[in-house]
Amino acid sequence: MPAKLERSAKALSWLSTLSLWLAGAGLVVMTAIVAWQVFCRYVLNDSPSWTEPGAVMLMSWFIFLGAAVGVRENYHMGFDVLLYVMPKGGKAWLRMISDIVAFAFGIGMVWYGSQLVMLTWNTTLPSLRISGGWDYVPLVAGGTLICLFSLERMVLRLAGQPIDDILDELPPAEVAAELDTAKVKA
Amino acid sequence: QTVLKSSDTHPDGYPTVEGVKYFGELVKERTAGRYAVEVYHSAQLGEEKDTIEQVRSGVIELNRVSMAPFNGTVKETIVPALPYIFRSEEHMHKVMDGAIGDQIKAAFEPAGLVALAFYDAGARSFYNKQKPINSVADMKGLKFRVIQSDIFVDMVAALGANATPMPYGEVYSAIETGVIDGAENNFPSYDTAKHFEVAKNFSLDEHTILPEVFVMNKAAFDKLTPEDQAIFKQAAKDSVAKQRELWAAKTAESRSKVEAAGAKITTPDKQGFIDAMNPVYDKHITDPVLKKLVEDVQAVQ
Amino acid sequence: MEILILFGVFTLLMLIGTPIAFCLGVASFATVLYMGLPPLVIFQRLNSGMSVFSLLAIPFFIYAGDLMVRGGIAQKIIAFAASLVGHIRGGLGQVNIVTATLFGGISGSAVAEAAAVGGVMIPQMKQRGYGADYAVNITSMAALIALMLPPSHNMIIYSISAGGKISIADLFTAGVIPGLLYAAALMVTAYFVARSRGYPTEPFPGFAKVGQYFLISIPGLLLIGIIFGGVRSGVFTATESSCIAVLYALAVTAFVYRRMTWNDFVHATFGAVRTTAMVLLIIGMAAAFSWLMAFLRVPASLIAWMNTISDNPIIILLLINVLMLVLGTFMDMGPTIIICTPIFLPVAVAYGIDPVHFGVIMILNFGIGLNTPPVGAVQFVACAVGKISVWEAMRSIWPFYAAGLVVLGLVTYIPALSLWLPSVFK
Numbered sequence: 050m051p052a053k054l055e056r057s058a059k060a061l062s063w064l065s066t067l068s069l070w071l072a073g074a075g076l077v078v079m080t081a082i083v084a085w086q087v088f089c090r091y092v093l094n095d096s097p098s099w100t101e102p103g104a105v106m107l108m109s110w111f112i113f114l115g116a117a118v119g120v121r122e123n124y125h126m127g128f129d130v131l132l133y134v135m136p137k138g139g140k141a142w143l144r145m146i147s148d149i150v151a152f153a154f155g156i157g158m159v160w161y162g163s164q165l166v167m168l169t170w171n172t173t174l175p176s177l178r179i180s181g182g183w184d185y186v187p188l189v190a191g192g193t194l195i196c197l198f199s200l201e202r203m204v205l206r207l208a209g210q211p212i213d214d215i216l217d218e219l220p221p222a223e224v225a226a227e228l229d230t231a232k233v234k235a
Numbered sequence: 236q237t238v239l240k241s242s243d244t245h246p247d248g249y250p251t252v253e254g255v256k257y258f259g260e261l262v263k264e265r266t267a268g269r270y271a272v273e274v275y276h277s278a279q280l281g282e283e284k285d286t287i288e289q290v291r292s293g294v295i296e297l298n299r300v301s302m303a304p305f306n307g308t309v310k311e312t313i314v315p316a317l318p319y320i321f322r323s324e325e326h327m328h329k330v331m332d333g334a335i336g337d338q339i340k341a342a343f344e345p346a347g348l349v350a351l352a353f354y355d356a357g358a359r360s361f362y363n364k365q366k367p368i369n370s371v372a373d374m375k376g377l378k379f380r381v382i383q384s385d386i387f388v389d390m391v392a393a394l395g396a397n398a399t400p401m402p403y404g405e406v407y408s409a410i411e412t413g414v415i416d417g418a419e420n421n422f423p424s425y426d427t428a429k430h431f432e433v434a435k436n437f438s439l440d441e442h443t444i445l446p447e448v449f450v451m452n453k454a455a456f457d458k459l460t461p462e463d464q465a466i467f468k469q470a471a472k473d474s475v476a477k478q479r480e481l482w483a484a485k486t487a488e489s490r491s492k493v494e495a496a497g498a499k500i501t502t503p504d505k506q507g508f509i510d511a512m513n514p515v516y517d518k519h520i521t522d523p524v525l526k527k528l529v530e531d532v533q534a535v536q
Numbered sequence: 537m538e539i540l541i542l543f544g545v546f547t548l549l550m551l552i553g554t555p556i557a558f559c560l561g562v563a564s565f566a567t568v569l570y571m572g573l574p575p576l577v578i579f580q581r582l583n584s585g586m587s588v589f590s591l592l593a594i595p596f597f598i599y600a601g602d603l604m605v606r607g608g609i610a611q612k613i614i615a616f617a618a619s620l621v622g623h624i625r626g627g628l629g630q631v632n633i634v635t636a637t638l639f640g641g642i643s644g645s646a647v648a649e650a651a652a653v654g655g656v657m658i659p660q661m662k663q664r665g666y667g668a669d670y671a672v673n674i675t676s677m678a679a680l681i682a683l684m685l686p687p688s689h690n691m692i693i694y695s696i697s698a699g700g701k702i703s704i705a706d707l708f709t710a711g712v713i714p715g716l717l718y719a720a721a722l723m724v725t726a727y728f729v730a731r732s733r734g735y736p737t738e739p740f741p742g743f744a745k746v747g748q749y750f751l752i753s754i755p756g757l758l759l760i761g762i763i764f765g766g767v768r769s770g771v772f773t774a775t776e777s778s779c780i781a782v783l784y785a786l787a788v789t790a791f792v793y794r795r796m797t798w799n800d801f802v803h804a805t806f807g808a809v810r811t812t813a814m815v816l817l818i819i820g821m822a823a824a825f826s827w828l829m830a831f832l833r834v835p836a837s838l839i840a841w842m843n844t845i846s847d848n849p850i851i852i853l854l855l856i857n858v859l860m861l862v863l864g865t866f867m868d869m870g871p872t873i874i875i876c877t878p879i880f881l882p883v884a885v886a887y888g889i890d891p892v893h894f895g896v897i898m899i900l901n902f903g904i905g906l907n908t909p910p911v912g913a914v915q916f917v918a919c920a921v922g923k924i925s926v927w928e929a930m931r932s933i934w935p936f937y938a939a940g941l942v943v944l945g946l947v948t949y950i951p952a953l954s955l956w957l958p959s960v961f962k
């Protein structure tokens with residue numbers, strides 16, 4: 050791999066890991082927030098009004114971050130029936146189209162997400178007392194990452210990197226799952 | 236012919252939906268069929284927060300929504316949403332049909348909207364499964380589900396009760412199991428959401444008598460000829476009378492239905508509730524424009 | 537033309553293997569661009585379709601399931617269940633269905649149920665030699681029991697969509713017998729499929745062993761009691777109970793079984809993030825797709841067409857069921873109920889069908905739609921938990937579809953199945 054490509058792949062790998070850690074932290078904090086909501090209502094007899102919108106906003110963050118990582122790690126669910134029967138060259142083309150589709154949608158998320166941020170920036174979210182634009186910031190962030198990660202796949206493929214061969218050589222999902230389960234201490 | 240799309244979260248046949256449909260008929264008749272209105276009822280196009288963004292960005296031209304979601308955007312809408320600001324529905328009609336109503340309507344323009352009309356949404360009151368409420372003291376310690384609004388949360392706290400924000404769809408089972416003791420709404424919603432089955436004590440404290448608003452995308456409105464603009468405004472005004480009539484009938488029908496089903500309706504002494512609101516007003520009405528508006532509303536006899 | 541673009545782009549992309557989330561999103565995106573609508577509405581629907589508090593149950597139940605698997609709770613419960621009924625052919629499939637029935641009594645969300653039961657059962661079934669497709673299909677079909685047994689949020693949505701003229705208490709009661717009938721039909725189907733596939737039976741280990749496994753699995757089993765008791769006694773709501781499940785699973789695995797290492801915890805968390813991000817992205821994209829269908833009046837035109845076909849109640853009910861199955865294939869349950877109730881219910885009532893009865897038909901019908909691609913939230917969750925593609929699940933789901941359709945037929949044409957129990961309580 051050319052050194053420049055390798056450096057950017059490394060940077061994106063780092064970005065993907067960071068996103069995954071942030072999303073995981075989001076899930077943990079979300080758990081804490083809802084638990085706090087139950088505790089306050091039942092034990093303190095005083096319900097905070099920020100917990101529900103706060104947890105929902107964290108959920109958007111971790112969905113979009115996790116979804117973007119999914120583009121890079123290629124774990125989004127699809128009908129792969131045609132891919133099974135296609136010859137290798139054809140497969141690469143179909144995967145190229147799918148990456149372009151993800152990239153185009155990512156652009157849409159950034160562009161129209163920004164418009165939504167601007168449209169709602171002067172509103173105030175009840176309870177959280179922050180700008181309503183924050184509702185759409187995760188959409189923009191997730192879109193940016195989806196663009197980067199799908200672009201990476203396209204560039205690597207055009208540079209002749211074996212990213213599709215790796216997918217083809219992976220065991221079928223069913224077996225892979227067994228392997229994963231086997232890793233869990235029985 | 237231009238078909239204007241309008242959203243409503245209520246089901247077909249609901250007074251607000253019928254009000255907008257009537258508006259559409261009048262517009263069609265008076266513009267000789269050049270304009271028609273299609274109502275997407277039952278939240279087909281999304282919940283109110285979403286459809287407000289849709290009408291502001293021009294995806295749809297018209298929208299019938301409550302005013303609470305505008306509190307963060309159009310500050311003047313905070314005033315009619317204040318607890319116990321209106322003494323009665325007549326008081327509310329007088330205020331909103333007059334100069335104050337026009338001032339609030341004008342405040343929608345910077346948000347890219349033309350407020351065409353205010354529709355009745357009745358009075359919201361508390362209901363619970365524990366006991367009848369006759370005074371503020373009876374509210375102590377009860378848990379009520381309220382909408383996501385700081386004013387509502389503070390109002391409930393000022394009454395000595397506990398406000399619990401919660402998705403509307405979970406309220407029925409939450410009252411049934413006792414996560415909360417009750418909620419607050421108008422008669423038609425108390426009836427249609429079946430909350431009367433699990434919370435039998437309805438206390439007519441009428442804390443908010445907040446009308447709903449029928450808005451149009453400003454760019455779409457500005458594109459109309461001055462004659463058509465006048466037609467739209469007049470048709471909206473005419474639809475208000477029709478909508479109020481339907482609303483009154485709906486409320487009476489729901490009230491007799493829940494009473495027949497065993498709901499106990501009490502009328503608490505309102506003065507104690509009104510007095511308890513002073514800290515809520517002090518906290519939320521700091522803006523001089525709003526302070527003046529509150530005084531103006533209270534001055535209307 | 538708009539409708540052609542919406543479905544055409546979607547089908548084309550799906551066929552070439554584009555992830556379903558992006559098929560839904562880009563088909564909607566292309567359609568609004570063609571129509572000249574501001575495309576921001578698609579991204580708004582995507583965002584708000586997933587920003588719903590009740591959806592928190594999905595990540596939480598998936599997370600709790602991952603923790604239980606990593607921390608050994610699942611293995612202990614299944615060891616007990618297997619010792620109890622493992623000697624029956626297809627025993628774990630039966631255990632899955634019975635567990636789903638118990639869970640259905642505490643959860644109103646089929647999606648959350650698929651995550652909760654599937655997260656525990658599917659890995660175990662696979663480990664014990666069951667096909668992943670069999671485990672996934674049993675889980676996804678059994679999860680629908682949650683919709684039929686009380687509590688069921690969807691029945692409340694139905695009642696509200698019907699203008700509130702239907703008692704929710706009656707609806708809840710009416711769903712019980714059809715729900716149990718459906719569970720029984722699945723158990724019979726699971727038995728025959730297991731027999732034809734020759735799934736292993738296990739030797740009966742003796743009552744002493746059963747008792748021992750029971751004692752070991754008590755801390756895990758208590759979770760069901762805590763959720764059930766907590767929801768019933770009003771300590772927390774159904775959505776909140778999913779969060780309590782996470783905390784409890786963490787506490788038991790870390791402090792009682794002492795199996796949860798930091799590494800296990802991180803892996804369980806990342807696993808939950810990956811699964812839920814994938815599922816909820818599809819749910820958000822489906823919300824955008826459904827919005828466009830409503831905007832284009834697709835459901836309404838279908839019904840207008842149906843009214844021209846027949847006036848025989850048996851045929852009309854059949855037609856309504858077929859149309860609802862088709863709509864349920866492409867749309868998510870909540871919006872479909874809201875859109876279809878005001879249109880179908882008056883037709884049904886005109887032909888003498890009780891609104892409570894019709895509600896049960898509708899919930900079961902749209903429930904099956906939750907297990908049909910392209911828009912099938914429950915199936916997606918089960919597939920994600922089972923780590924197989926929807927295509928793999930589809931190859932062997934047919935006997936279970938058949939069971940569901942037979943029960944749907946019985947529920948449709950025998951009103952007493954729905955209406956007898958509510959009449960007892962009057």
Ligand code: NA
Nearest residue numbers: 643682685687
């Ligand atoms: Na249930």
Ligand code: NA
Nearest residue numbers: 865905908911
């Ligand atoms: Na479906």
